[in-house]
Amino acid sequence: MSWLDVLAILRGAVTTLTLSCLGILIGLPLGLGLAVIRWARLPGLAQVVAVYVSLLRATPLVTLLLLLFFALPELGLPLGPVPAAILALVMNTAAFNCEVWRAALMNFPREQYEAAQAVGMPALTRFRRIVLPQIARASLPGLFNEMSLLIKVTPVLAVVGVVDITRAAVRIGAESFEPLPPFLLAVAVYAPIVFAFVALQRAVERRHARREAAA
Template identity: 75%
Template sequence: MSGADIAAIFGGAVVTVSLSLVGILIGLPIGLGLALIRWANVPIVARIVVLYVSVLRATPLVTLLLLLFFALPNIGVPINPISAAILALVMNTSAFNCEVWRSALMGFPKDQYEAAQSVGMRAGQRFRRIVLPQIVRVSLPGLVNEMSLLIKVTPVLAVVGVVDITRAAVRIGSETYEPLPPFLVAIALYAPIVFALVSLQRWIERRQLAVEAAA
C-alpha cells in the first residue's frame, strides 16, 4: 500500500469526522428541542414529535438516506450526496438524542423547577440554571454513545457516493488486491476518533464534579 493510498484513507477520515461533527452539532439541539416539546406535552405538536421519533428510530439510516437522495429530486428539491448525508445523519441522530434527553427530563425533580418559579425566575433562567446542568450530566453517557454510533454508521453514506474511511479502504483494497492493510489503517483511524469522544465525556464529567464541589 502506497503513501497515496494512506493519504486517501486519511482523506476519508476527514470526511467521516466532518459529516459526523455536523450531524452531532445540529442533531443535539434538535433532539433537545423535541424532548422539551414532549416533556411540556405541547398539544398536537407533542404527538407529531412522538410519530417523528418513532418512525425515524425504526428506519435504518441507509433506507432514510436513499429515500432522501432519490425522493427529494422527484418533488423538485435538488440535493447532492453530501447534503443528503448530512440531512439523513441529523434526522437519525436527533430522533435518538430526543429519547436520551427525554429520559433525563423525565427523571428531573420538578419540585426544583417549581421552587425556582416561586422565587420569580423566568422560564429561560429556570431552564438554563436549574434544568439544563442536571440533564446534561445525566444524558452525557447516552449522548456520547449515540455520537460514537453515528461515527461508526457513516460507511452507509457510501451508497450515494460519499467517500468516508471505509469506502476509501474498500476502494484501495479492490485496486491493490490486498484488502487487509487498508482496513487495518481504517481501524487505526476509527479508534482514536471514538477515543476522543470518550475522553471529552470524561473531561466534562470531571469539570462538572469540580464545579459542584466548589459550589
C-alpha cells in the first residue's frame, strides 16, 4: 500500500468527520425541538412528530438515503450525493436524539417548571434556565452514544458515491488485490475518532460533576 493510498483513506476520514459533525450539529438541536413538541403535547403537531420519529427509527439509514437520492429528483428536488448524505444523517439522528431528549423530559419534575411559571418567569427563560440544564445532564450518555453510532454507520453513504474511510479502503483493496492492509488502516483511523468522542463525553460529565459539587 503506497502513501497515495494512505492519503486517500485520510481524505475519506475528513469526509467521514465532516458529514458526521454536520449531522450531529444539526440533528442534536432538531431532536431537542422534536422532543419538546411531544413533551408539550401540542395538539396535532405532537402526533405528527410521533409518527415521524417512529418511521425514521424503523427505516434503515441506507434505505432512507436511497429514497432521498432517487425519489426527491422525481419531485423536482435533485440532490447530489453529499447533500443527500447530510439530509439522511440529520433525519436519522434527529429521530433517535428526539427519543433520548424525550426520555429526559419525561423524568423532569414538572413541579419546578410550574413553580417558575407561577412567579411569572417567561416560558423560554424557564426552559433555558431550569429544564435544559437538567435534561442535558441526564441525556449525555445517550446522546454521545448516538454520536458514536452515527460515525460508525457512515459507510452506508458509499451507496450514493460518497467516498468515506471504508469506501476508500474498499477501492484500494480492489485495485491492489490486498484488502487486509487498507482495512487495518481504516480500523486504525476509526478508533481514535470514536475514542475522541468517548473522551469528550467523560470530560463533559466530569465538568458537570464539578459544577454540582461546587453548587
